[in-house]
Amino acid sequence: MKKSKSALQGWLLVSPLLIGCLLFYAIPFVLVMQYSLSTGSGSALYFVGFINYQDVASNGMFTLAFGNTMRFLAAALPLIMVLAYAIALLMQKQANKHKLLKSVFLFPYIMPVVGAVILVELLFAESGVLPALTNALGLPLTDWLGGPAAFGVVLLLYLWKNTGYSVILLLAGLVTIPEEQYSAADLDGASGWQKFYYITTPQMWYSVFFALIFSLINAFKCFREIFLIGGTHPNENIYMLQHFLNNSFENLNYAKLSVASVLLLIVVLAVFAVFYGFVRKKEAFRG
Amino acid sequence: MKKKSSLSGSVLAWAFAFLSIAPFVYVLALSFLPQSSGMTFHFYYEVFLGTSQYLVRFWKSLLICLCIVAGQLVVSILAGYGFAKCEFKGKNALLFLLMILMVLPLQVTLAPNYIMLDGLGLLDTYAALILPSIFAPLGAFILTQSFKSVSEDIVDAAKLDGCGLFRLLLKIILPMNTSGLVCVTLLSFLDGWNMVEQPIAYLKDFMRYPISVALAYVPPADPTLQLVCCVLVVLPPLFLFTYFNRELVEGIVLAEMK
Amino acid sequence: MKKKALCIFILVFWLVGACTFLSLKVEKQMVPQVATVELNGFGSDSLPADCLMMGENGPALYSLYEGTGWEAGVRVQEAGGGWQLDGDKLKLENGWGTYVQYSSKPLKSGELVDEVRGGRPEPDYWLAALPSGAGAPDLSGLPDGVEIVEQSESAVLLSVEGVAAPFMEARAKSLIPGLYQAKVYSFAAMSQFLDNFAGLGTLLFLFTAALALWVWSCVLTRKARQNRAALLVNLALGLALLACVPLALGAVDLPSSLLPRLHITDFGYYAQEMEEFFESLASFAPAASAQGYLAPNLPQSEAGQAIIQQKNIMIARPFLYGVGGLAFGSLLALGEYCAMKVRRRPRIK
Numbered sequence: 092m093k094k095s096k097s098a099l100q101g102w103l104l105v106s107p108l109l110i111g112c113l114l115f116y117a118i119p120f121v122l123v124m125q126y127s128l129s130t131g132s133g134s135a136l137y138f139v140g141f142i143n144y145q146d147v148a149s150n151g152m153f154t155l156a157f158g159n160t161m162r163f164l165a166a167a168l169p170l171i172m173v174l175a176y177a178i179a180l181l182m183q184k185q186a187n188k189h190k191l192l193k194s195v196f197l198f199p200y201i202m203p204v205v206g207a208v209i210l211v212e213l214l215f216a217e218s219g220v221l222p223a224l225t226n227a228l229g230l231p232l233t234d235w236l237g238g239p240a241a242f243g244v245v246l247l248l249y250l251w252k253n254t255g256y257s258v259i260l261l262l263a264g265l266v267t268i269p270e271e272q273y274s275a276a277d278l279d280g281a282s283g284w285q286k287f288y289y290i291t292t293p294q295m296w297y298s299v300f301f302a303l304i305f306s307l308i309n310a311f312k313c314f315r316e317i318f319l320i321g322g323t324h325p326n327e328n329i330y331m332l333q334h335f336l337n338n339s340f341e342n343l344n345y346a347k348l349s350v351a352s353v354l355l356l357i358v359v360l361a362v363f364a365v366f367y368g369f370v371r372k373k374e375a376f377r378g
Numbered sequence: 379m380k381k382k383s384s385l386s387g388s389v390l391a392w393a394f395a396f397l398s399i400a401p402f403v404y405v406l407a408l409s410f411l412p413q414s415s416g417m418t419f420h421f422y423y424e425v426f427l428g429t430s431q432y433l434v435r436f437w438k439s440l441l442i443c444l445c446i447v448a449g450q451l452v453v454s455i456l457a458g459y460g461f462a463k464c465e466f467k468g469k470n471a472l473l474f475l476l477m478i479l480m481v482l483p484l485q486v487t488l489a490p491n492y493i494m495l496d497g498l499g500l501l502d503t504y505a506a507l508i509l510p511s512i513f514a515p516l517g518a519f520i521l522t523q524s525f526k527s528v529s530e531d532i533v534d535a536a537k538l539d540g541c542g543l544f545r546l547l548l549k550i551i552l553p554m555n556t557s558g559l560v561c562v563t564l565l566s567f568l569d570g571w572n573m574v575e576q577p578i579a580y581l582k583d584f585m586r587y588p589i590s591v592a593l594a595y596v597p598p599a600d601p602t603l604q605l606v607c608c609v610l611v612v613l614p615p616l617f618l619f620t621y622f623n624r625e626l627v628e629g630i631v632l633a634e635m636k
Numbered sequence: 637m638k639k640k641a642l643c644i645f646i647l648v649f650w651l652v653g654a655c656t657f658l659s660l661k662v663e664k665q666m667v668p669q670v671a672t673v674e675l676n677g678f679g680s681d682s683l684p685a686d687c688l689m690m691g692e693n694g695p696a697l698y699s700l701y702e703g704t705g706w707e708a709g710v711r712v713q714e715a716g717g718g719w720q721l722d723g724d725k726l727k728l729e730n731g732w733g734t735y736v737q738y739s740s741k742p743l744k745s746g747e748l749v750d751e752v753r754g755g756r757p758e759p760d761y762w763l764a765a766l767p768s769g770a771g772a773p774d775l776s777g778l779p780d781g782v783e784i785v786e787q788s789e790s791a792v793l794l795s796v797e798g799v800a801a802p803f804m805e806a807r808a809k810s811l812i813p814g815l816y817q818a819k820v821y822s823f824a825a826m827s828q829f830l831d832n833f834a835g836l837g838t839l840l841f842l843f844t845a846a847l848a849l850w851v852w853s854c855v856l857t858r859k860a861r862q863n864r865a866a867l868l869v870n871l872a873l874g875l876a877l878l879a880c881v882p883l884a885l886g887a888v889d890l891p892s893s894l895l896p897r898l899h900i901t902d903f904g905y906y907a908q909e910m911e912e913f914f915e916s917l918a919s920f921a922p923a924a925s926a927q928g929y930l931a932p933n934l935p936q937s938e939a940g941q942a943i944i945q946q947k948n949i950m951i952a953r954p955f956l957y958g959v960g961g962l963a964f965g966s967l968l969a970l971g972e973y974c975a976m977k978v979r980r981r982p983r984i985k
Contacts, residue, residue: 100464101463102466105456108454111509112513115494115510116487118490118494119489123489192395197626201615202612203612204590205594206402206405301523304477308481315574332485336486340492345489356478426659429659436656613652621645
């Protein structure tokens with residue numbers, strides 16, 4: 092009796108979110124899947140099977156965008172996790188000393204998009220500070236935003252903006268590990284690495300998972316800055332999947348758009364499911 | 379040995395802190411120094427007194443963001459409590475689905491949303507910006523984790539005392555989860571304040587864009603003016619950030635499933 | 637940290653709100669009024685010579701255009717094509733469009749303008765401040781309706797029967813060529829300017845009262861829990877003061893001809909103008925010896941005396957109102973303090 096009441100209550104409470112999500116996320120996505128399997132538009136839509144998928148998979152722009160996006164994620168996510176983890180461990184050791192610094196870490200996250208764009212242009216554009224500096228030093232690097240260095244610039248921007256947030260997430264997890272475990276390990280003569288591997292890591296899986304999720308979300312949001320700096324067709328090193336999607340949207344090429352979206356979803360789903368299962372297994376094992 | 383590592387730790391920490399603040403100070407300093415002449419308040423005059431377009435747009439954007447945050451909070455609190463404290467079939471599957479939706483980049487749903495909003499007749503209005511953002515799954519996800527940490531005993535005790543649902547929420551659960559609520563507030567505000575793709579896609583007239591996009595997409599003639607506007611645009615997030623600093627720093631609460 | 641952040645940012649946002657109202661007003665006030673001449677291929681292909689005016693870098697000819705984007709609206713720009721001064725006509729190489737003939741204040745390339753046509757003629761007095769060492773101006777052949785009221789070595793006061801509403805110095809000068817080198821002021825404009833001192837004073841009152849309330853609130857936040865009621869009252873008062881700002885601004889209407897070119901807050905410019913104006917007026921006063929020792933140093937014309945009287949009344953208003961605002965805020969603070977003390981008085985039953 093109580094269970095069904097609780098179930099009903101549960102459904103009622105969740106309903107606003109569900110209806111909204113249904114309206115603005117789920118149904119649109121079903122539409123997307125429908126488009127991906129058809130051609131034509133509006134009422135002239137008819138089912139063509141997987142031809143669109145074949146078309147897109149062999150499309151040069153798509154493979155470039157997909158490759159770039161995967162490259163970016165493969166580079167950015169590990170880097171940010173390592174960096175944030177290192178900083179978090181540092182702050183864990185000296186937990187009460189850096190109160191001011193703790194608050195300052197999140198500053199880059201609140202920098203508005205305008206500010207980030209202006210900063211990048213001030214520092215890296217042709218008339219900017221850094222090219223002038225490298226020129227003065229005699230280094231050949233001058234085209235920061237136009238050439239392969241653009242990838243590095245975007246990566247740097249991403250790391251600057253989002254490390255602070257990941258640090259806070261990881262620190263929240265680190266802080267819950269009891270101090271006694273470390274002291275006991277010290278008594279047993281454990282080295283720093285051993286302490287990290289045997290004490291810290293097993294208890295941090297959930298925090299790491301959340302930090303990873305948020306870093307992934309923020310990595311996709313990084314598109315905003317790239318779009319505002321580079322326009323719809325930026326340098327080929329930073330032409331992301333979202334550029335491809337955006338341009339297809341502009342060209343009203345819904346088929347390409349939909350296929351790319353579905354493929355992206357499949358990849359995200361796969362990676363997600365694997366890591367989620369992994370984390371749950373680790374937690375279940377420990378718990 | 380310990381002193382040495384503590385010193386190097388301090389140095390590193392100060393280095394990171396410097397890197398975090400330096401760009402802001404740089405922007406602020408440059409806003410007083412146009413390229414041709416020395417220090418001047420001219421551009422501050424231009425943005426704050428000379429013309430009303432920047433400030434009026436600022437307040438409109440702020441209003442949009444407040445709507446988004448209010449809506450997100452209400453929807454997320456309800457959904458979060460539902461997911462955290464109630465049992466119903468398919469809950470875990472739904473949660474997983476929400477997580478996936480959360481991670482997807484915006485472009486994936488942008489085009490079909492455009493068609494849907496067109497069908498609802500909401501295109502080219504501010505509702506097109508506000509409504510999809512209210513139903514973003516991020517808030518519900520965070521609050522679900524946060525509410526799970528409230529122990530069942532407290533909830534049961536309150537129910538025994540005859541506490542209705544809303545009183546339970548307001549008096550007991552919300553005060554215990556300020557960190558999570560602050561997190562949701564800040565994240566949804568920042569998402570709304572930094573909205574770029576949606577105004578470009580859904581609004582036809584660029585003069586109706588919220589201020590952050592308008593400035594970046596159609597930059598005003600002078601770069602120093604852009605810098606001053608950047609200072610203006612950073613004020614609300616800065617306020618939220620400094621006001622809720624304690625809750626944020628003391629741990630964005632993602633309850634351990636211990 | 638919370639209290640400090642809240643204190644500072646409440647002031648910041650109040651100021652931003654006030655600036656929003658101010659900027660709406662300033663935007664409208666700084667728009668110069670222009671009288672235009674159109675060249676459209678029919679009729680003459682040359683402009684009257686007085687279309688040439690002093691631009692930012694030397695003499696310039698301004699034409700109207702429609703801006704887009706952030707710069708929407710009717711604006712002026714320096715006409716690029718060549719022009720040649722030919723007697724009293726300005727010949728243009730590629731003349732087409734609308735050109736500015738007279739403007740109520742110096743123009744800046746790219747700024748918004750307001751085109752005016754006609755306007756009901758009203759009587760006015762013009763005060764011409766002559767540059768030193770230029771000698772007496774040639775005022776023979778004054779047009780109908782213009783009379784010399786007073787004249788001295790450094791200034792001339794003329795009365796004009798009917799002239800169209802926004803005062804444009806160039807238009808006045810083209811009416812009376814003899815004043816070419818002088819700086820011409822309009823009594824109507826100056827009188828309007830002085831009238832606004834009351835409104836400006838009210839604005840200053842609102843600002844200083846809000847500032848006083850803010851300081852008092854910051855002091856109160858030290859014991860925020862205890863002083864909750866007072867803080868809320870202060871917040872409400874602060875918002876009410878903010879709401880009064882647009883009301884006060886509604887009463888302000890500055891004459892365009894007396895405004896600076898770039899920044900409306902250029903107080904040095906105003907001071908300089910008023911100094912020149914009233915010194916010129918003072919120069920009409922007969923020599924002290926002729927009048928008698930205690931007679932005031934006033935020009936003989938009624939209009940001159942009237943405007944000096946107006947100035948004497950209005951000049952101190954902003955300062956007085958500002959101080960009044962501080963006093964008002966302080967009184968409120970004092971009242972709240974007393975009310976809190978009274979409420980917390982231990983009751984003896």
